[in-house]
Structures are given as C-alpha cells and as structure tokens.
Amino acid sequence: MTPSLEVKNLTKCFGCFMAVNNISFSAHTGEIIALLGPNGAGKSTLMNMITGYLAPTCGEIYVLGQNIKTNPLASKQKIGFLSEGAPLYPDMSVRAFLSYMAELRGFAGHQKQERLKEVYQAAKIESIINQKIETLSKGYQRRVGFAQSILNDPPILLLDEPTDGLDPNQKTHICDLIHRMGKHKTILISTHLLEEAETIASRIILINRGEIMADGTLSDILKQTRSRSLENAFKKLTTQSEEA
Numbered sequence: 001m002t003p004s005l006e007v008k009n010l011t012k013c014f015g016c017f018m019a020v021n022n023i024s025f026s027a028h029t030g031e032i033i034a035l036l037g038p039n040g041a042g043k044s045t046l047m048n049m050i051t052g053y054l055a056p057t058c059g060e061i062y063v064l065g066q067n068i069k070t071n072p073l074a075s076k077q078k079i080g081f082l083s084e085g086a087p088l089y090p091d092m093s094v095r096a097f098l099s100y101m102a103e104l105r106g107f108a109g110h111q112k113q114e115r116l117k118e119v120y121q122a123a124k125i126e127s128i129i130n131q132k133i134e135t136l137s138k139g140y141q142r143r144v145g146f147a148q149s150i151l152n153d154p155p156i157l158l159l160d161e162p163t164d165g166l167d168p169n170q171k172t173h174i175c176d177l178i179h180r181m182g183k184h185k186t187i188l189i190s191t192h193l194l195e196e197a198e199t200i201a202s203r204i205i206l207i208n209r210g211e212i213m214a215d216g217t218l219s220d221i222l223k224q225t226r227s228r229s230l231e232n233a234f235k236k237l238t239t240q241s242e243e244a
C-alpha cells in the first residue's frame with residue numbers, strides 16, 4: 001500500500017544550525033502519530049516542510065505517492081494544517097474568516113454553508129461564530145484554527161501542538177475528535193507532552209535535536225529502551241543525545 005505520507009532524508013539548516021537532521025519515516029491511513037520532543041527539537045520545522053511552508057535544505061517528501069516538489073498544489077490540497085499558535089486574522093469574525101478560508105479551499109454557495117455548519121459543530125464553536133477572533137480566549141482561537149484545518153476534509157492532517165492553551169475539558173474534546181477522525185485519515189500531531197502522546201497516538205516518533213531517537217508503538221519504545229514508562233524512555237533518549 002502506498003503510504004499517505006513519506007519523508008526521506010529530510011534536513012533543514014538555518015545557517016550552520018541543523019534544526020532537522022536526516023529524518024525519514026512513512027505514515028499510513030488510520031495512523032495517529034505523535035511527534036514527541038522537547039521544545040526546540042525540530043517538530044514545527046519538520047511540519048512546516050511537510051506542508052510546503054518551508055523549503056527543505058535536502059531530502060524528499062511524498063504525499064499520496066507524489067513528490068511535493070513536482071506537484072505542490074495537489075499536495076497542499078491533501079493536507080490540513082494547524083500551525084503553531086494558529087495565525088488567524090484577528091479583526092475578522094470567526095464566520096467571515098472560516099467562510100473566506102472555505103472559499104480558498106474551493107467551496108461556494110450551499111455546499112460552503114453546509115460544510116461550515118459541519119466544522120462549527122465538529123470544533124464546538126457554534127456559540128462564537130459572530131465574535132471577532134481577537135476577542136476570543138486562546139482556547140477558542142485554537143479551536144477556530146482547528147476548524148480551518150479540517151475544512152476540506154483532508155486525508156492528511158498535521159496539527160502542531162493542537163491542545164496548547166486549552167483547558168482540560170477542551171483538551172478532552174479535541175483529543176476525542178482527533179481519535180474519531182484518525183480512523184479515516186493520517187494524523188500527525190506534535191507535542192512536548194508525554195501524556196498526550198500516550199493517550200492520543202497509535203505510534204510515537206520521538207525527536208530530539210532534529211533527529212529521530214525512537215519510532216514505534218508505546219510498547220515498542222518501552223521495549224527498545226528497557227523502560228517502564230514513556231517518561232523514563234524520554235529521559236534516557238534525550239540525555240543520551242545530549243551526552244553524545
């Protein structure tokens with residue numbers, strides 16, 4: 001089966017600093033993968049390259065078997081992205097913003113209205129659609145960003161720190177939603193939270209200093225590192241690379 005996403009020897013240098021160092025992995029439909037790593041590990045840089053927002057220094061990215069360099073627009077149509085901090089237009093109302101984004105994604109007329117209703121419901125933002133984005137709490141802004149990322153029901157969804165800024169109830173809601181959508185999509189979430197990786201993901205890719213330190217299910221990683229908990233494995237793998 002062709003992987004929905006394949007990353008081969010991906011590297012990103014900022015000047016002489018290597019933020020992502022020779023990363024390779026592939027992902028299939030039905031997988032929810034957590035890119036887990038401490039702050040500065042290279043998670044956002046990796047996601048920004050997969051979405052075509054940042055050009056890699058070297059390496060290749062394939063979306064549904066197609067190289068994103070040869071077919072950038074088609075690849076972007078297959079990917080939904082919630083970027084870190086969810087840059088939104090602060091002076092627009094939620095309704096106007098999502099309507100604009102839906103038009104950019106090719107929706108119009110009745111079909112657009114129907115799709116908007118569905119994402120309002122999915123992200124539980126029906127009560128704030130007439131509010132200006134700048135007046136919303138961080139949690140609601142995050143949910144608007146989330147609604148934007150699923151507008152065109154993309155087969156691949158990249159969520160950069162999706163629960164950042166949410167209260168525990170909102171976190172549970174977003175985690176449930178990710179779980180439900182994960183059956184039919186390939187979902188990559190980045191997180192520095194061990195608990196989140198454990199509860200949401202079917203597979204964990206542990207990243208530190210731009211490199212993959214471990215890749216597998218939670219039990220694979222515990223076995224590989226002879227650890228009793230993910231916290232223990234995380235500490236072993238992140239200190240190993242600091243000592244190297």
Ligand SMILES: Nc1ncnc2c1ncn2[C@@H]1O[C@H](COP(=O)(O)OP(=O)(O)O)[C@@H](O)[C@H]1O
Pocket residue numbers: 014019037038039040041042043044045046
């Ligand atoms: N545009 C940039 N210019 C220079 N350094 C950058 C830039 N973007 C990210 N970095 C550096 O790359 C490293 C990885 O950053 P990032 O991908 O944001 O990590 P994470 O998302 O895992 O916290 C960090 O050390 C960060 O300071």
Ligand SMILES: [Mg+2]
Pocket residue numbers: 043044045084160190
């Ligand atoms: Mg980040």
